[in-house]
Amino acid sequence: MINLTGRVAIVTGAGGGLGREHALLLARHGARIVVNDSGGSLKGEGRLNTPAEQVVTEIIENGGDAIANGASVTDAAAVQQMVDSALSRWGKVDILVNNAGILRDKTFAKMSWDEFRLIIDVHLMGAFHCTKAVWDTMKRQSYGRIIMTTSSSGLFGNFGQSNYGAAKLGLVGFMQTLGLEGAKYNIHVNCLAPSAGTRMLDGLMTSSMLHALHPALVSPALLALASDNAPNRAILCAGAGSFERAYITMTRGIHIGSHAGVADAVLDQWEAISDRNGEFIPESGTAQSQLELEKAGVVVTSKEA
Numbered sequence: 001m002i003n004l005t006g007r008v009a010i011v012t013g014a015g016g017g018l019g020r021e022h023a024l025l026l027a028r029h030g031a032r033i034v035v036n037d038s039g040g041s042l043k044g045e046g047r048l049n050t051p052a053e054q055v056v057t058e059i060i061e062n063g064g065d066a067i068a069n070g071a072s073v074t075d076a077a078a079v080q081q082m083v084d085s086a087l088s089r090w091g092k093v094d095i096l097v098n099n100a101g102i103l104r105d106k107t108f109a110k111m112s113w114d115e116f117r118l119i120i121d122v123h124l125m126g127a128f129h130c131t132k133a134v135w136d137t138m139k140r141q142s143y144g145r146i147i148m149t150t151s152s153s154g155l156f157g158n159f160g161q162s163n164y165g166a167a168k169l170g171l172v173g174f175m176q177t178l179g180l181e182g183a184k185y186n187i188h189v190n191c192l193a194p195s196a197g198t199r200m201l202d203g204l205m206t207s208s209m210l211h212a213l214h215p216a217l218v219s220p221a222l223l224a225l226a227s228d229n230a231p232n233r234a235i236l237c238a239g240a241g242s243f244e245r246a247y248i249t250m251t252r253g254i255h256i257g258s259h260a261g262v263a264d265a266v267l268d269q270w271e272a273i274s275d276r277n278g279e280f281i282p283e284s285g286t287a288q289s290q291l292e293l294e295k296a297g298v299v300v301t302s303k304e305a
């Protein structure tokens, strides 16, 4: 049984939906929680402290310990104050759940600059602000568990969500490098790709589908990623009591070389390039050039000083 007694967690966007369930579950497993939420509509309009305060009341009534915070994750200074308040009250931050989010769906042709930028600001820059504010503390502690909330929209695309998809896959890239840089400090960084019947799916599904996708069914995946035994650099999908993993992989491909007909050869040999036999998950970005150099017959050695 996962025991988070003594752990301190910050959950952004925890006034409702998935974040609320995450915060309640982490608290039930003993963690002390900063319940962050700026309130407001699904489109990110308006501000309200009450959703975060209500979740704090619930946690305390259940015998837990929590404080409310109304910062918008887009406000770096307010996010720093939020982290400072957790540090001054509890002396550490062990777990960060980057969950806050909004939608501004539109086809790309109709999407304004502001609608694109706002979604990047909330999801990607918001996660950056929160992560930056806890990173040194986690390094000093030699302990950290960070969860980014990605989405199947980013991983696989969704009509009308080019802004959201870009931000959500950006979080996967953010996680990949942080997981590498944090490993030696026991900071594990993972992505959760939820599917949940929150207000984000209002009008898109029947009530029985929404019921089957209750957000509380996603939170155990979050709890696993927040635990001492969390993996590092995984993309865990969760919804309706099911759990899957998504991967970013590379095929072995072929070597074509350099001559006037290379572009035509790429199209002619599309099937061989795409062949998933021997497909692998690169340990880091350098794997691509290493593989290409090997196929070009170049011996790969580390650069001499």
Ligand code: NAI
Pocket: 012, 013, 014, 015, 016, 017, 018, 019, 036, 037, 038, 039, 040, 041, 042, 044, 051, 071, 072, 073, 074, 098, 099, 100, 101, 102, 122, 126, 149, 150, 151, 152, 193, 194, 195, 196, 197, 198, 199, 200, 201
């Ligand atoms: P929700 O709308 O119920 O919850 C999002 C919460 O974030 C709200 O309470 C909102 O007030 C808060 N929030 C919004 N902007 C904020 C800001 N700037 N600062 C602080 N708090 C802010 O939506 P849901 O479904 O619970 O979404 C949670 C996360 O899961 C989001 O990142 C969303 O993109 C992601 N997600 C949800 C899926 C679903 O099926 N519901 C699918 C894939 C990803």
